[in-house]
Amino acid sequence: MVATIKDIAQKAGVSAATVSRVLTNKEGFFGDKTAKKVRDAAKELGYRKNTSAMELVTKKSNDLAVIVNATKTNFSNAIIDGIQEMAFPQNLNVIILYAGDEDSERQRRAINTVVERSVMGVLLLSVDLAPKNLELLQSANIPFCFLSISLDGRNLPFISSDDYQIGYQATKYLLDRGHTKIGLAGLEYEHTITGVLRLKGYRQALLDAGVEPKSEWTSLGDYSYEAGQKSMTDYGAKTELTAVVCGSDWVAIGVMNQARSFGLAVPDDLSIVAIDGTNLCEIVQPQLTSVTQSFYDMGVAGVNWLLDSKKRVDQKITPITINERQSVREIK
Template sequence: MKPTIKDIAAQAGVSIATVSRVLSNKRGTYSEKTKEKILKVAKELGYHKNTTAVDLVKKKADEIAVIINATPTNFSNMILSGIQQRATELGQRVIILYAGDRNTDMQHQAITTVMARSVSGILLLAVEPDATDLELLKETRTPFCFVSLYFGDDQILSISSDNKALAYQATEYLINNGHTKIGLAGIDDYHTGSQRVLGYQTAMRDHGLVAKNDWVKRGDYSYEAGRQLLQAFLPLEVTAIIAASDMVAVGLLNAAQQSQIAVPDKLSIIGIDGTFICEVTTPPITSVTQNFYEIGVRSVDKVMGKATETFVPTRIVVRGSVKLNR
């Protein structure tokens, strides 16, 4: 196996970011002694730098790098459209790197690849960083912003919908339409999922209702997660389910129809996202709709140092998958 900069960092006792800067000849951020040590270790390990990446390094930063997590959902294209449009307006090009689906090694590789370039900023779309990721990003001395993800830390730039608020919004909408037994499907245990669970639980509590633990079913935001989770909800006799994504909502809807459960007469479903897919199902899916295009636009402004609000508002779009309390 070919040695990597991670191997060099471990043997030299320095950070991956420092190794990357030395190998990219970015001066002024490390001592000559550190440079000599790193180059010596690199030579001993037989490391050869990717010259293609070196050739792509530009004297003037006019690119924004987007690192995207390949989640099995369908919202990212709209965010990318917003990023591309706003970047073009500001005279910036966009390069995109994929980081797999919760793949730590691919995330590290994507970040170190960006570090070998001269970029104006780094946007991380639905990427959940670990401690190493954050160390790398901070040591690049390049502005970075998390997109469609919020950490509750003012020191970390983010642009997102307010995930606690949107889950509260969905839950309250169902409660106002007569539902008291409400499930939450396809959610994960990362920042976004945890915030949505909290919003759901808070809304139930504020309305004097109990949110039972088994009414929350974990998943990965995918169609298959929704399809499989319906059977887990049936013994619980919930009358409505909040889907963690539109793909989960479609999975629930199709599974309900296959089980001859009428939506919305016997089961109401509300999705989170509000992408085009909500309009092409039968019935069309009521949603808490996020403005993904605006999230993309604002993320570029944020990483380029322009003042903009962190949270992008959401709204309920009524279609046909929730039984209304008339």
């Protein structure tokens, strides 16, 4: 039989109210001896706090759910760091669930877990929900916000970089340094919002500079290291490209290593700009120039969005910066 607060109170010789205060660490209502008696009794009886039951009584949850897209990059690490940094002082527990990569069934299971747990809010990291799963989340009446994905044309709350500008600014950076034959490697731009917007920005930057984009300059991928290797393999050892914009830091490393296997040097033979700007850019040689996203700030802003309903801005764009390192040369 499961032990209750009343059982603990009877064994310790105190009131149920005192037991509740001790077990919820409400200081100032009991002495050290009383606290020890209660905790010893709880341990002896094998008592386990029923969080779900307490939430039903208080009608307040201290659990924050984070649903993460399992994209093969490390983009989520800094966002989760920002979430944790804000959640801990607010006494919030962070529950992390993975929704696969464009996997409708995994999305549904993650959302069902969230709904059944009765969390105080949900942050979705680069997850583009299938329509039925979005309806399921909306029907739960739990506050939610998308992070690191700009849901173009949809009236949904998000905090993200401007993916169009990421594609545009990365390409313009290379154009301003004399490059005109520029590839776009390793990202998904046929079905995903992020990839479509970055492709548009890339193409427009070329057109604004009077350069006609060639279809063979763009190479599909899943943002992974292997996608970067494949893209560079498709370009070939004798590619006409002098520079490549890469869909993630991992893609950039894959492009660079495959280029080296062809005997091409970075940046002398091929310049590379990475998208994301995580610590991966600094631990490789040469260090990678990057369009750096404000991932940590997205995590902080996401928690603030959930906590302060009166100051919510439904759609927020976070800044991007270009960090110059060693992987781009100027053509004179």
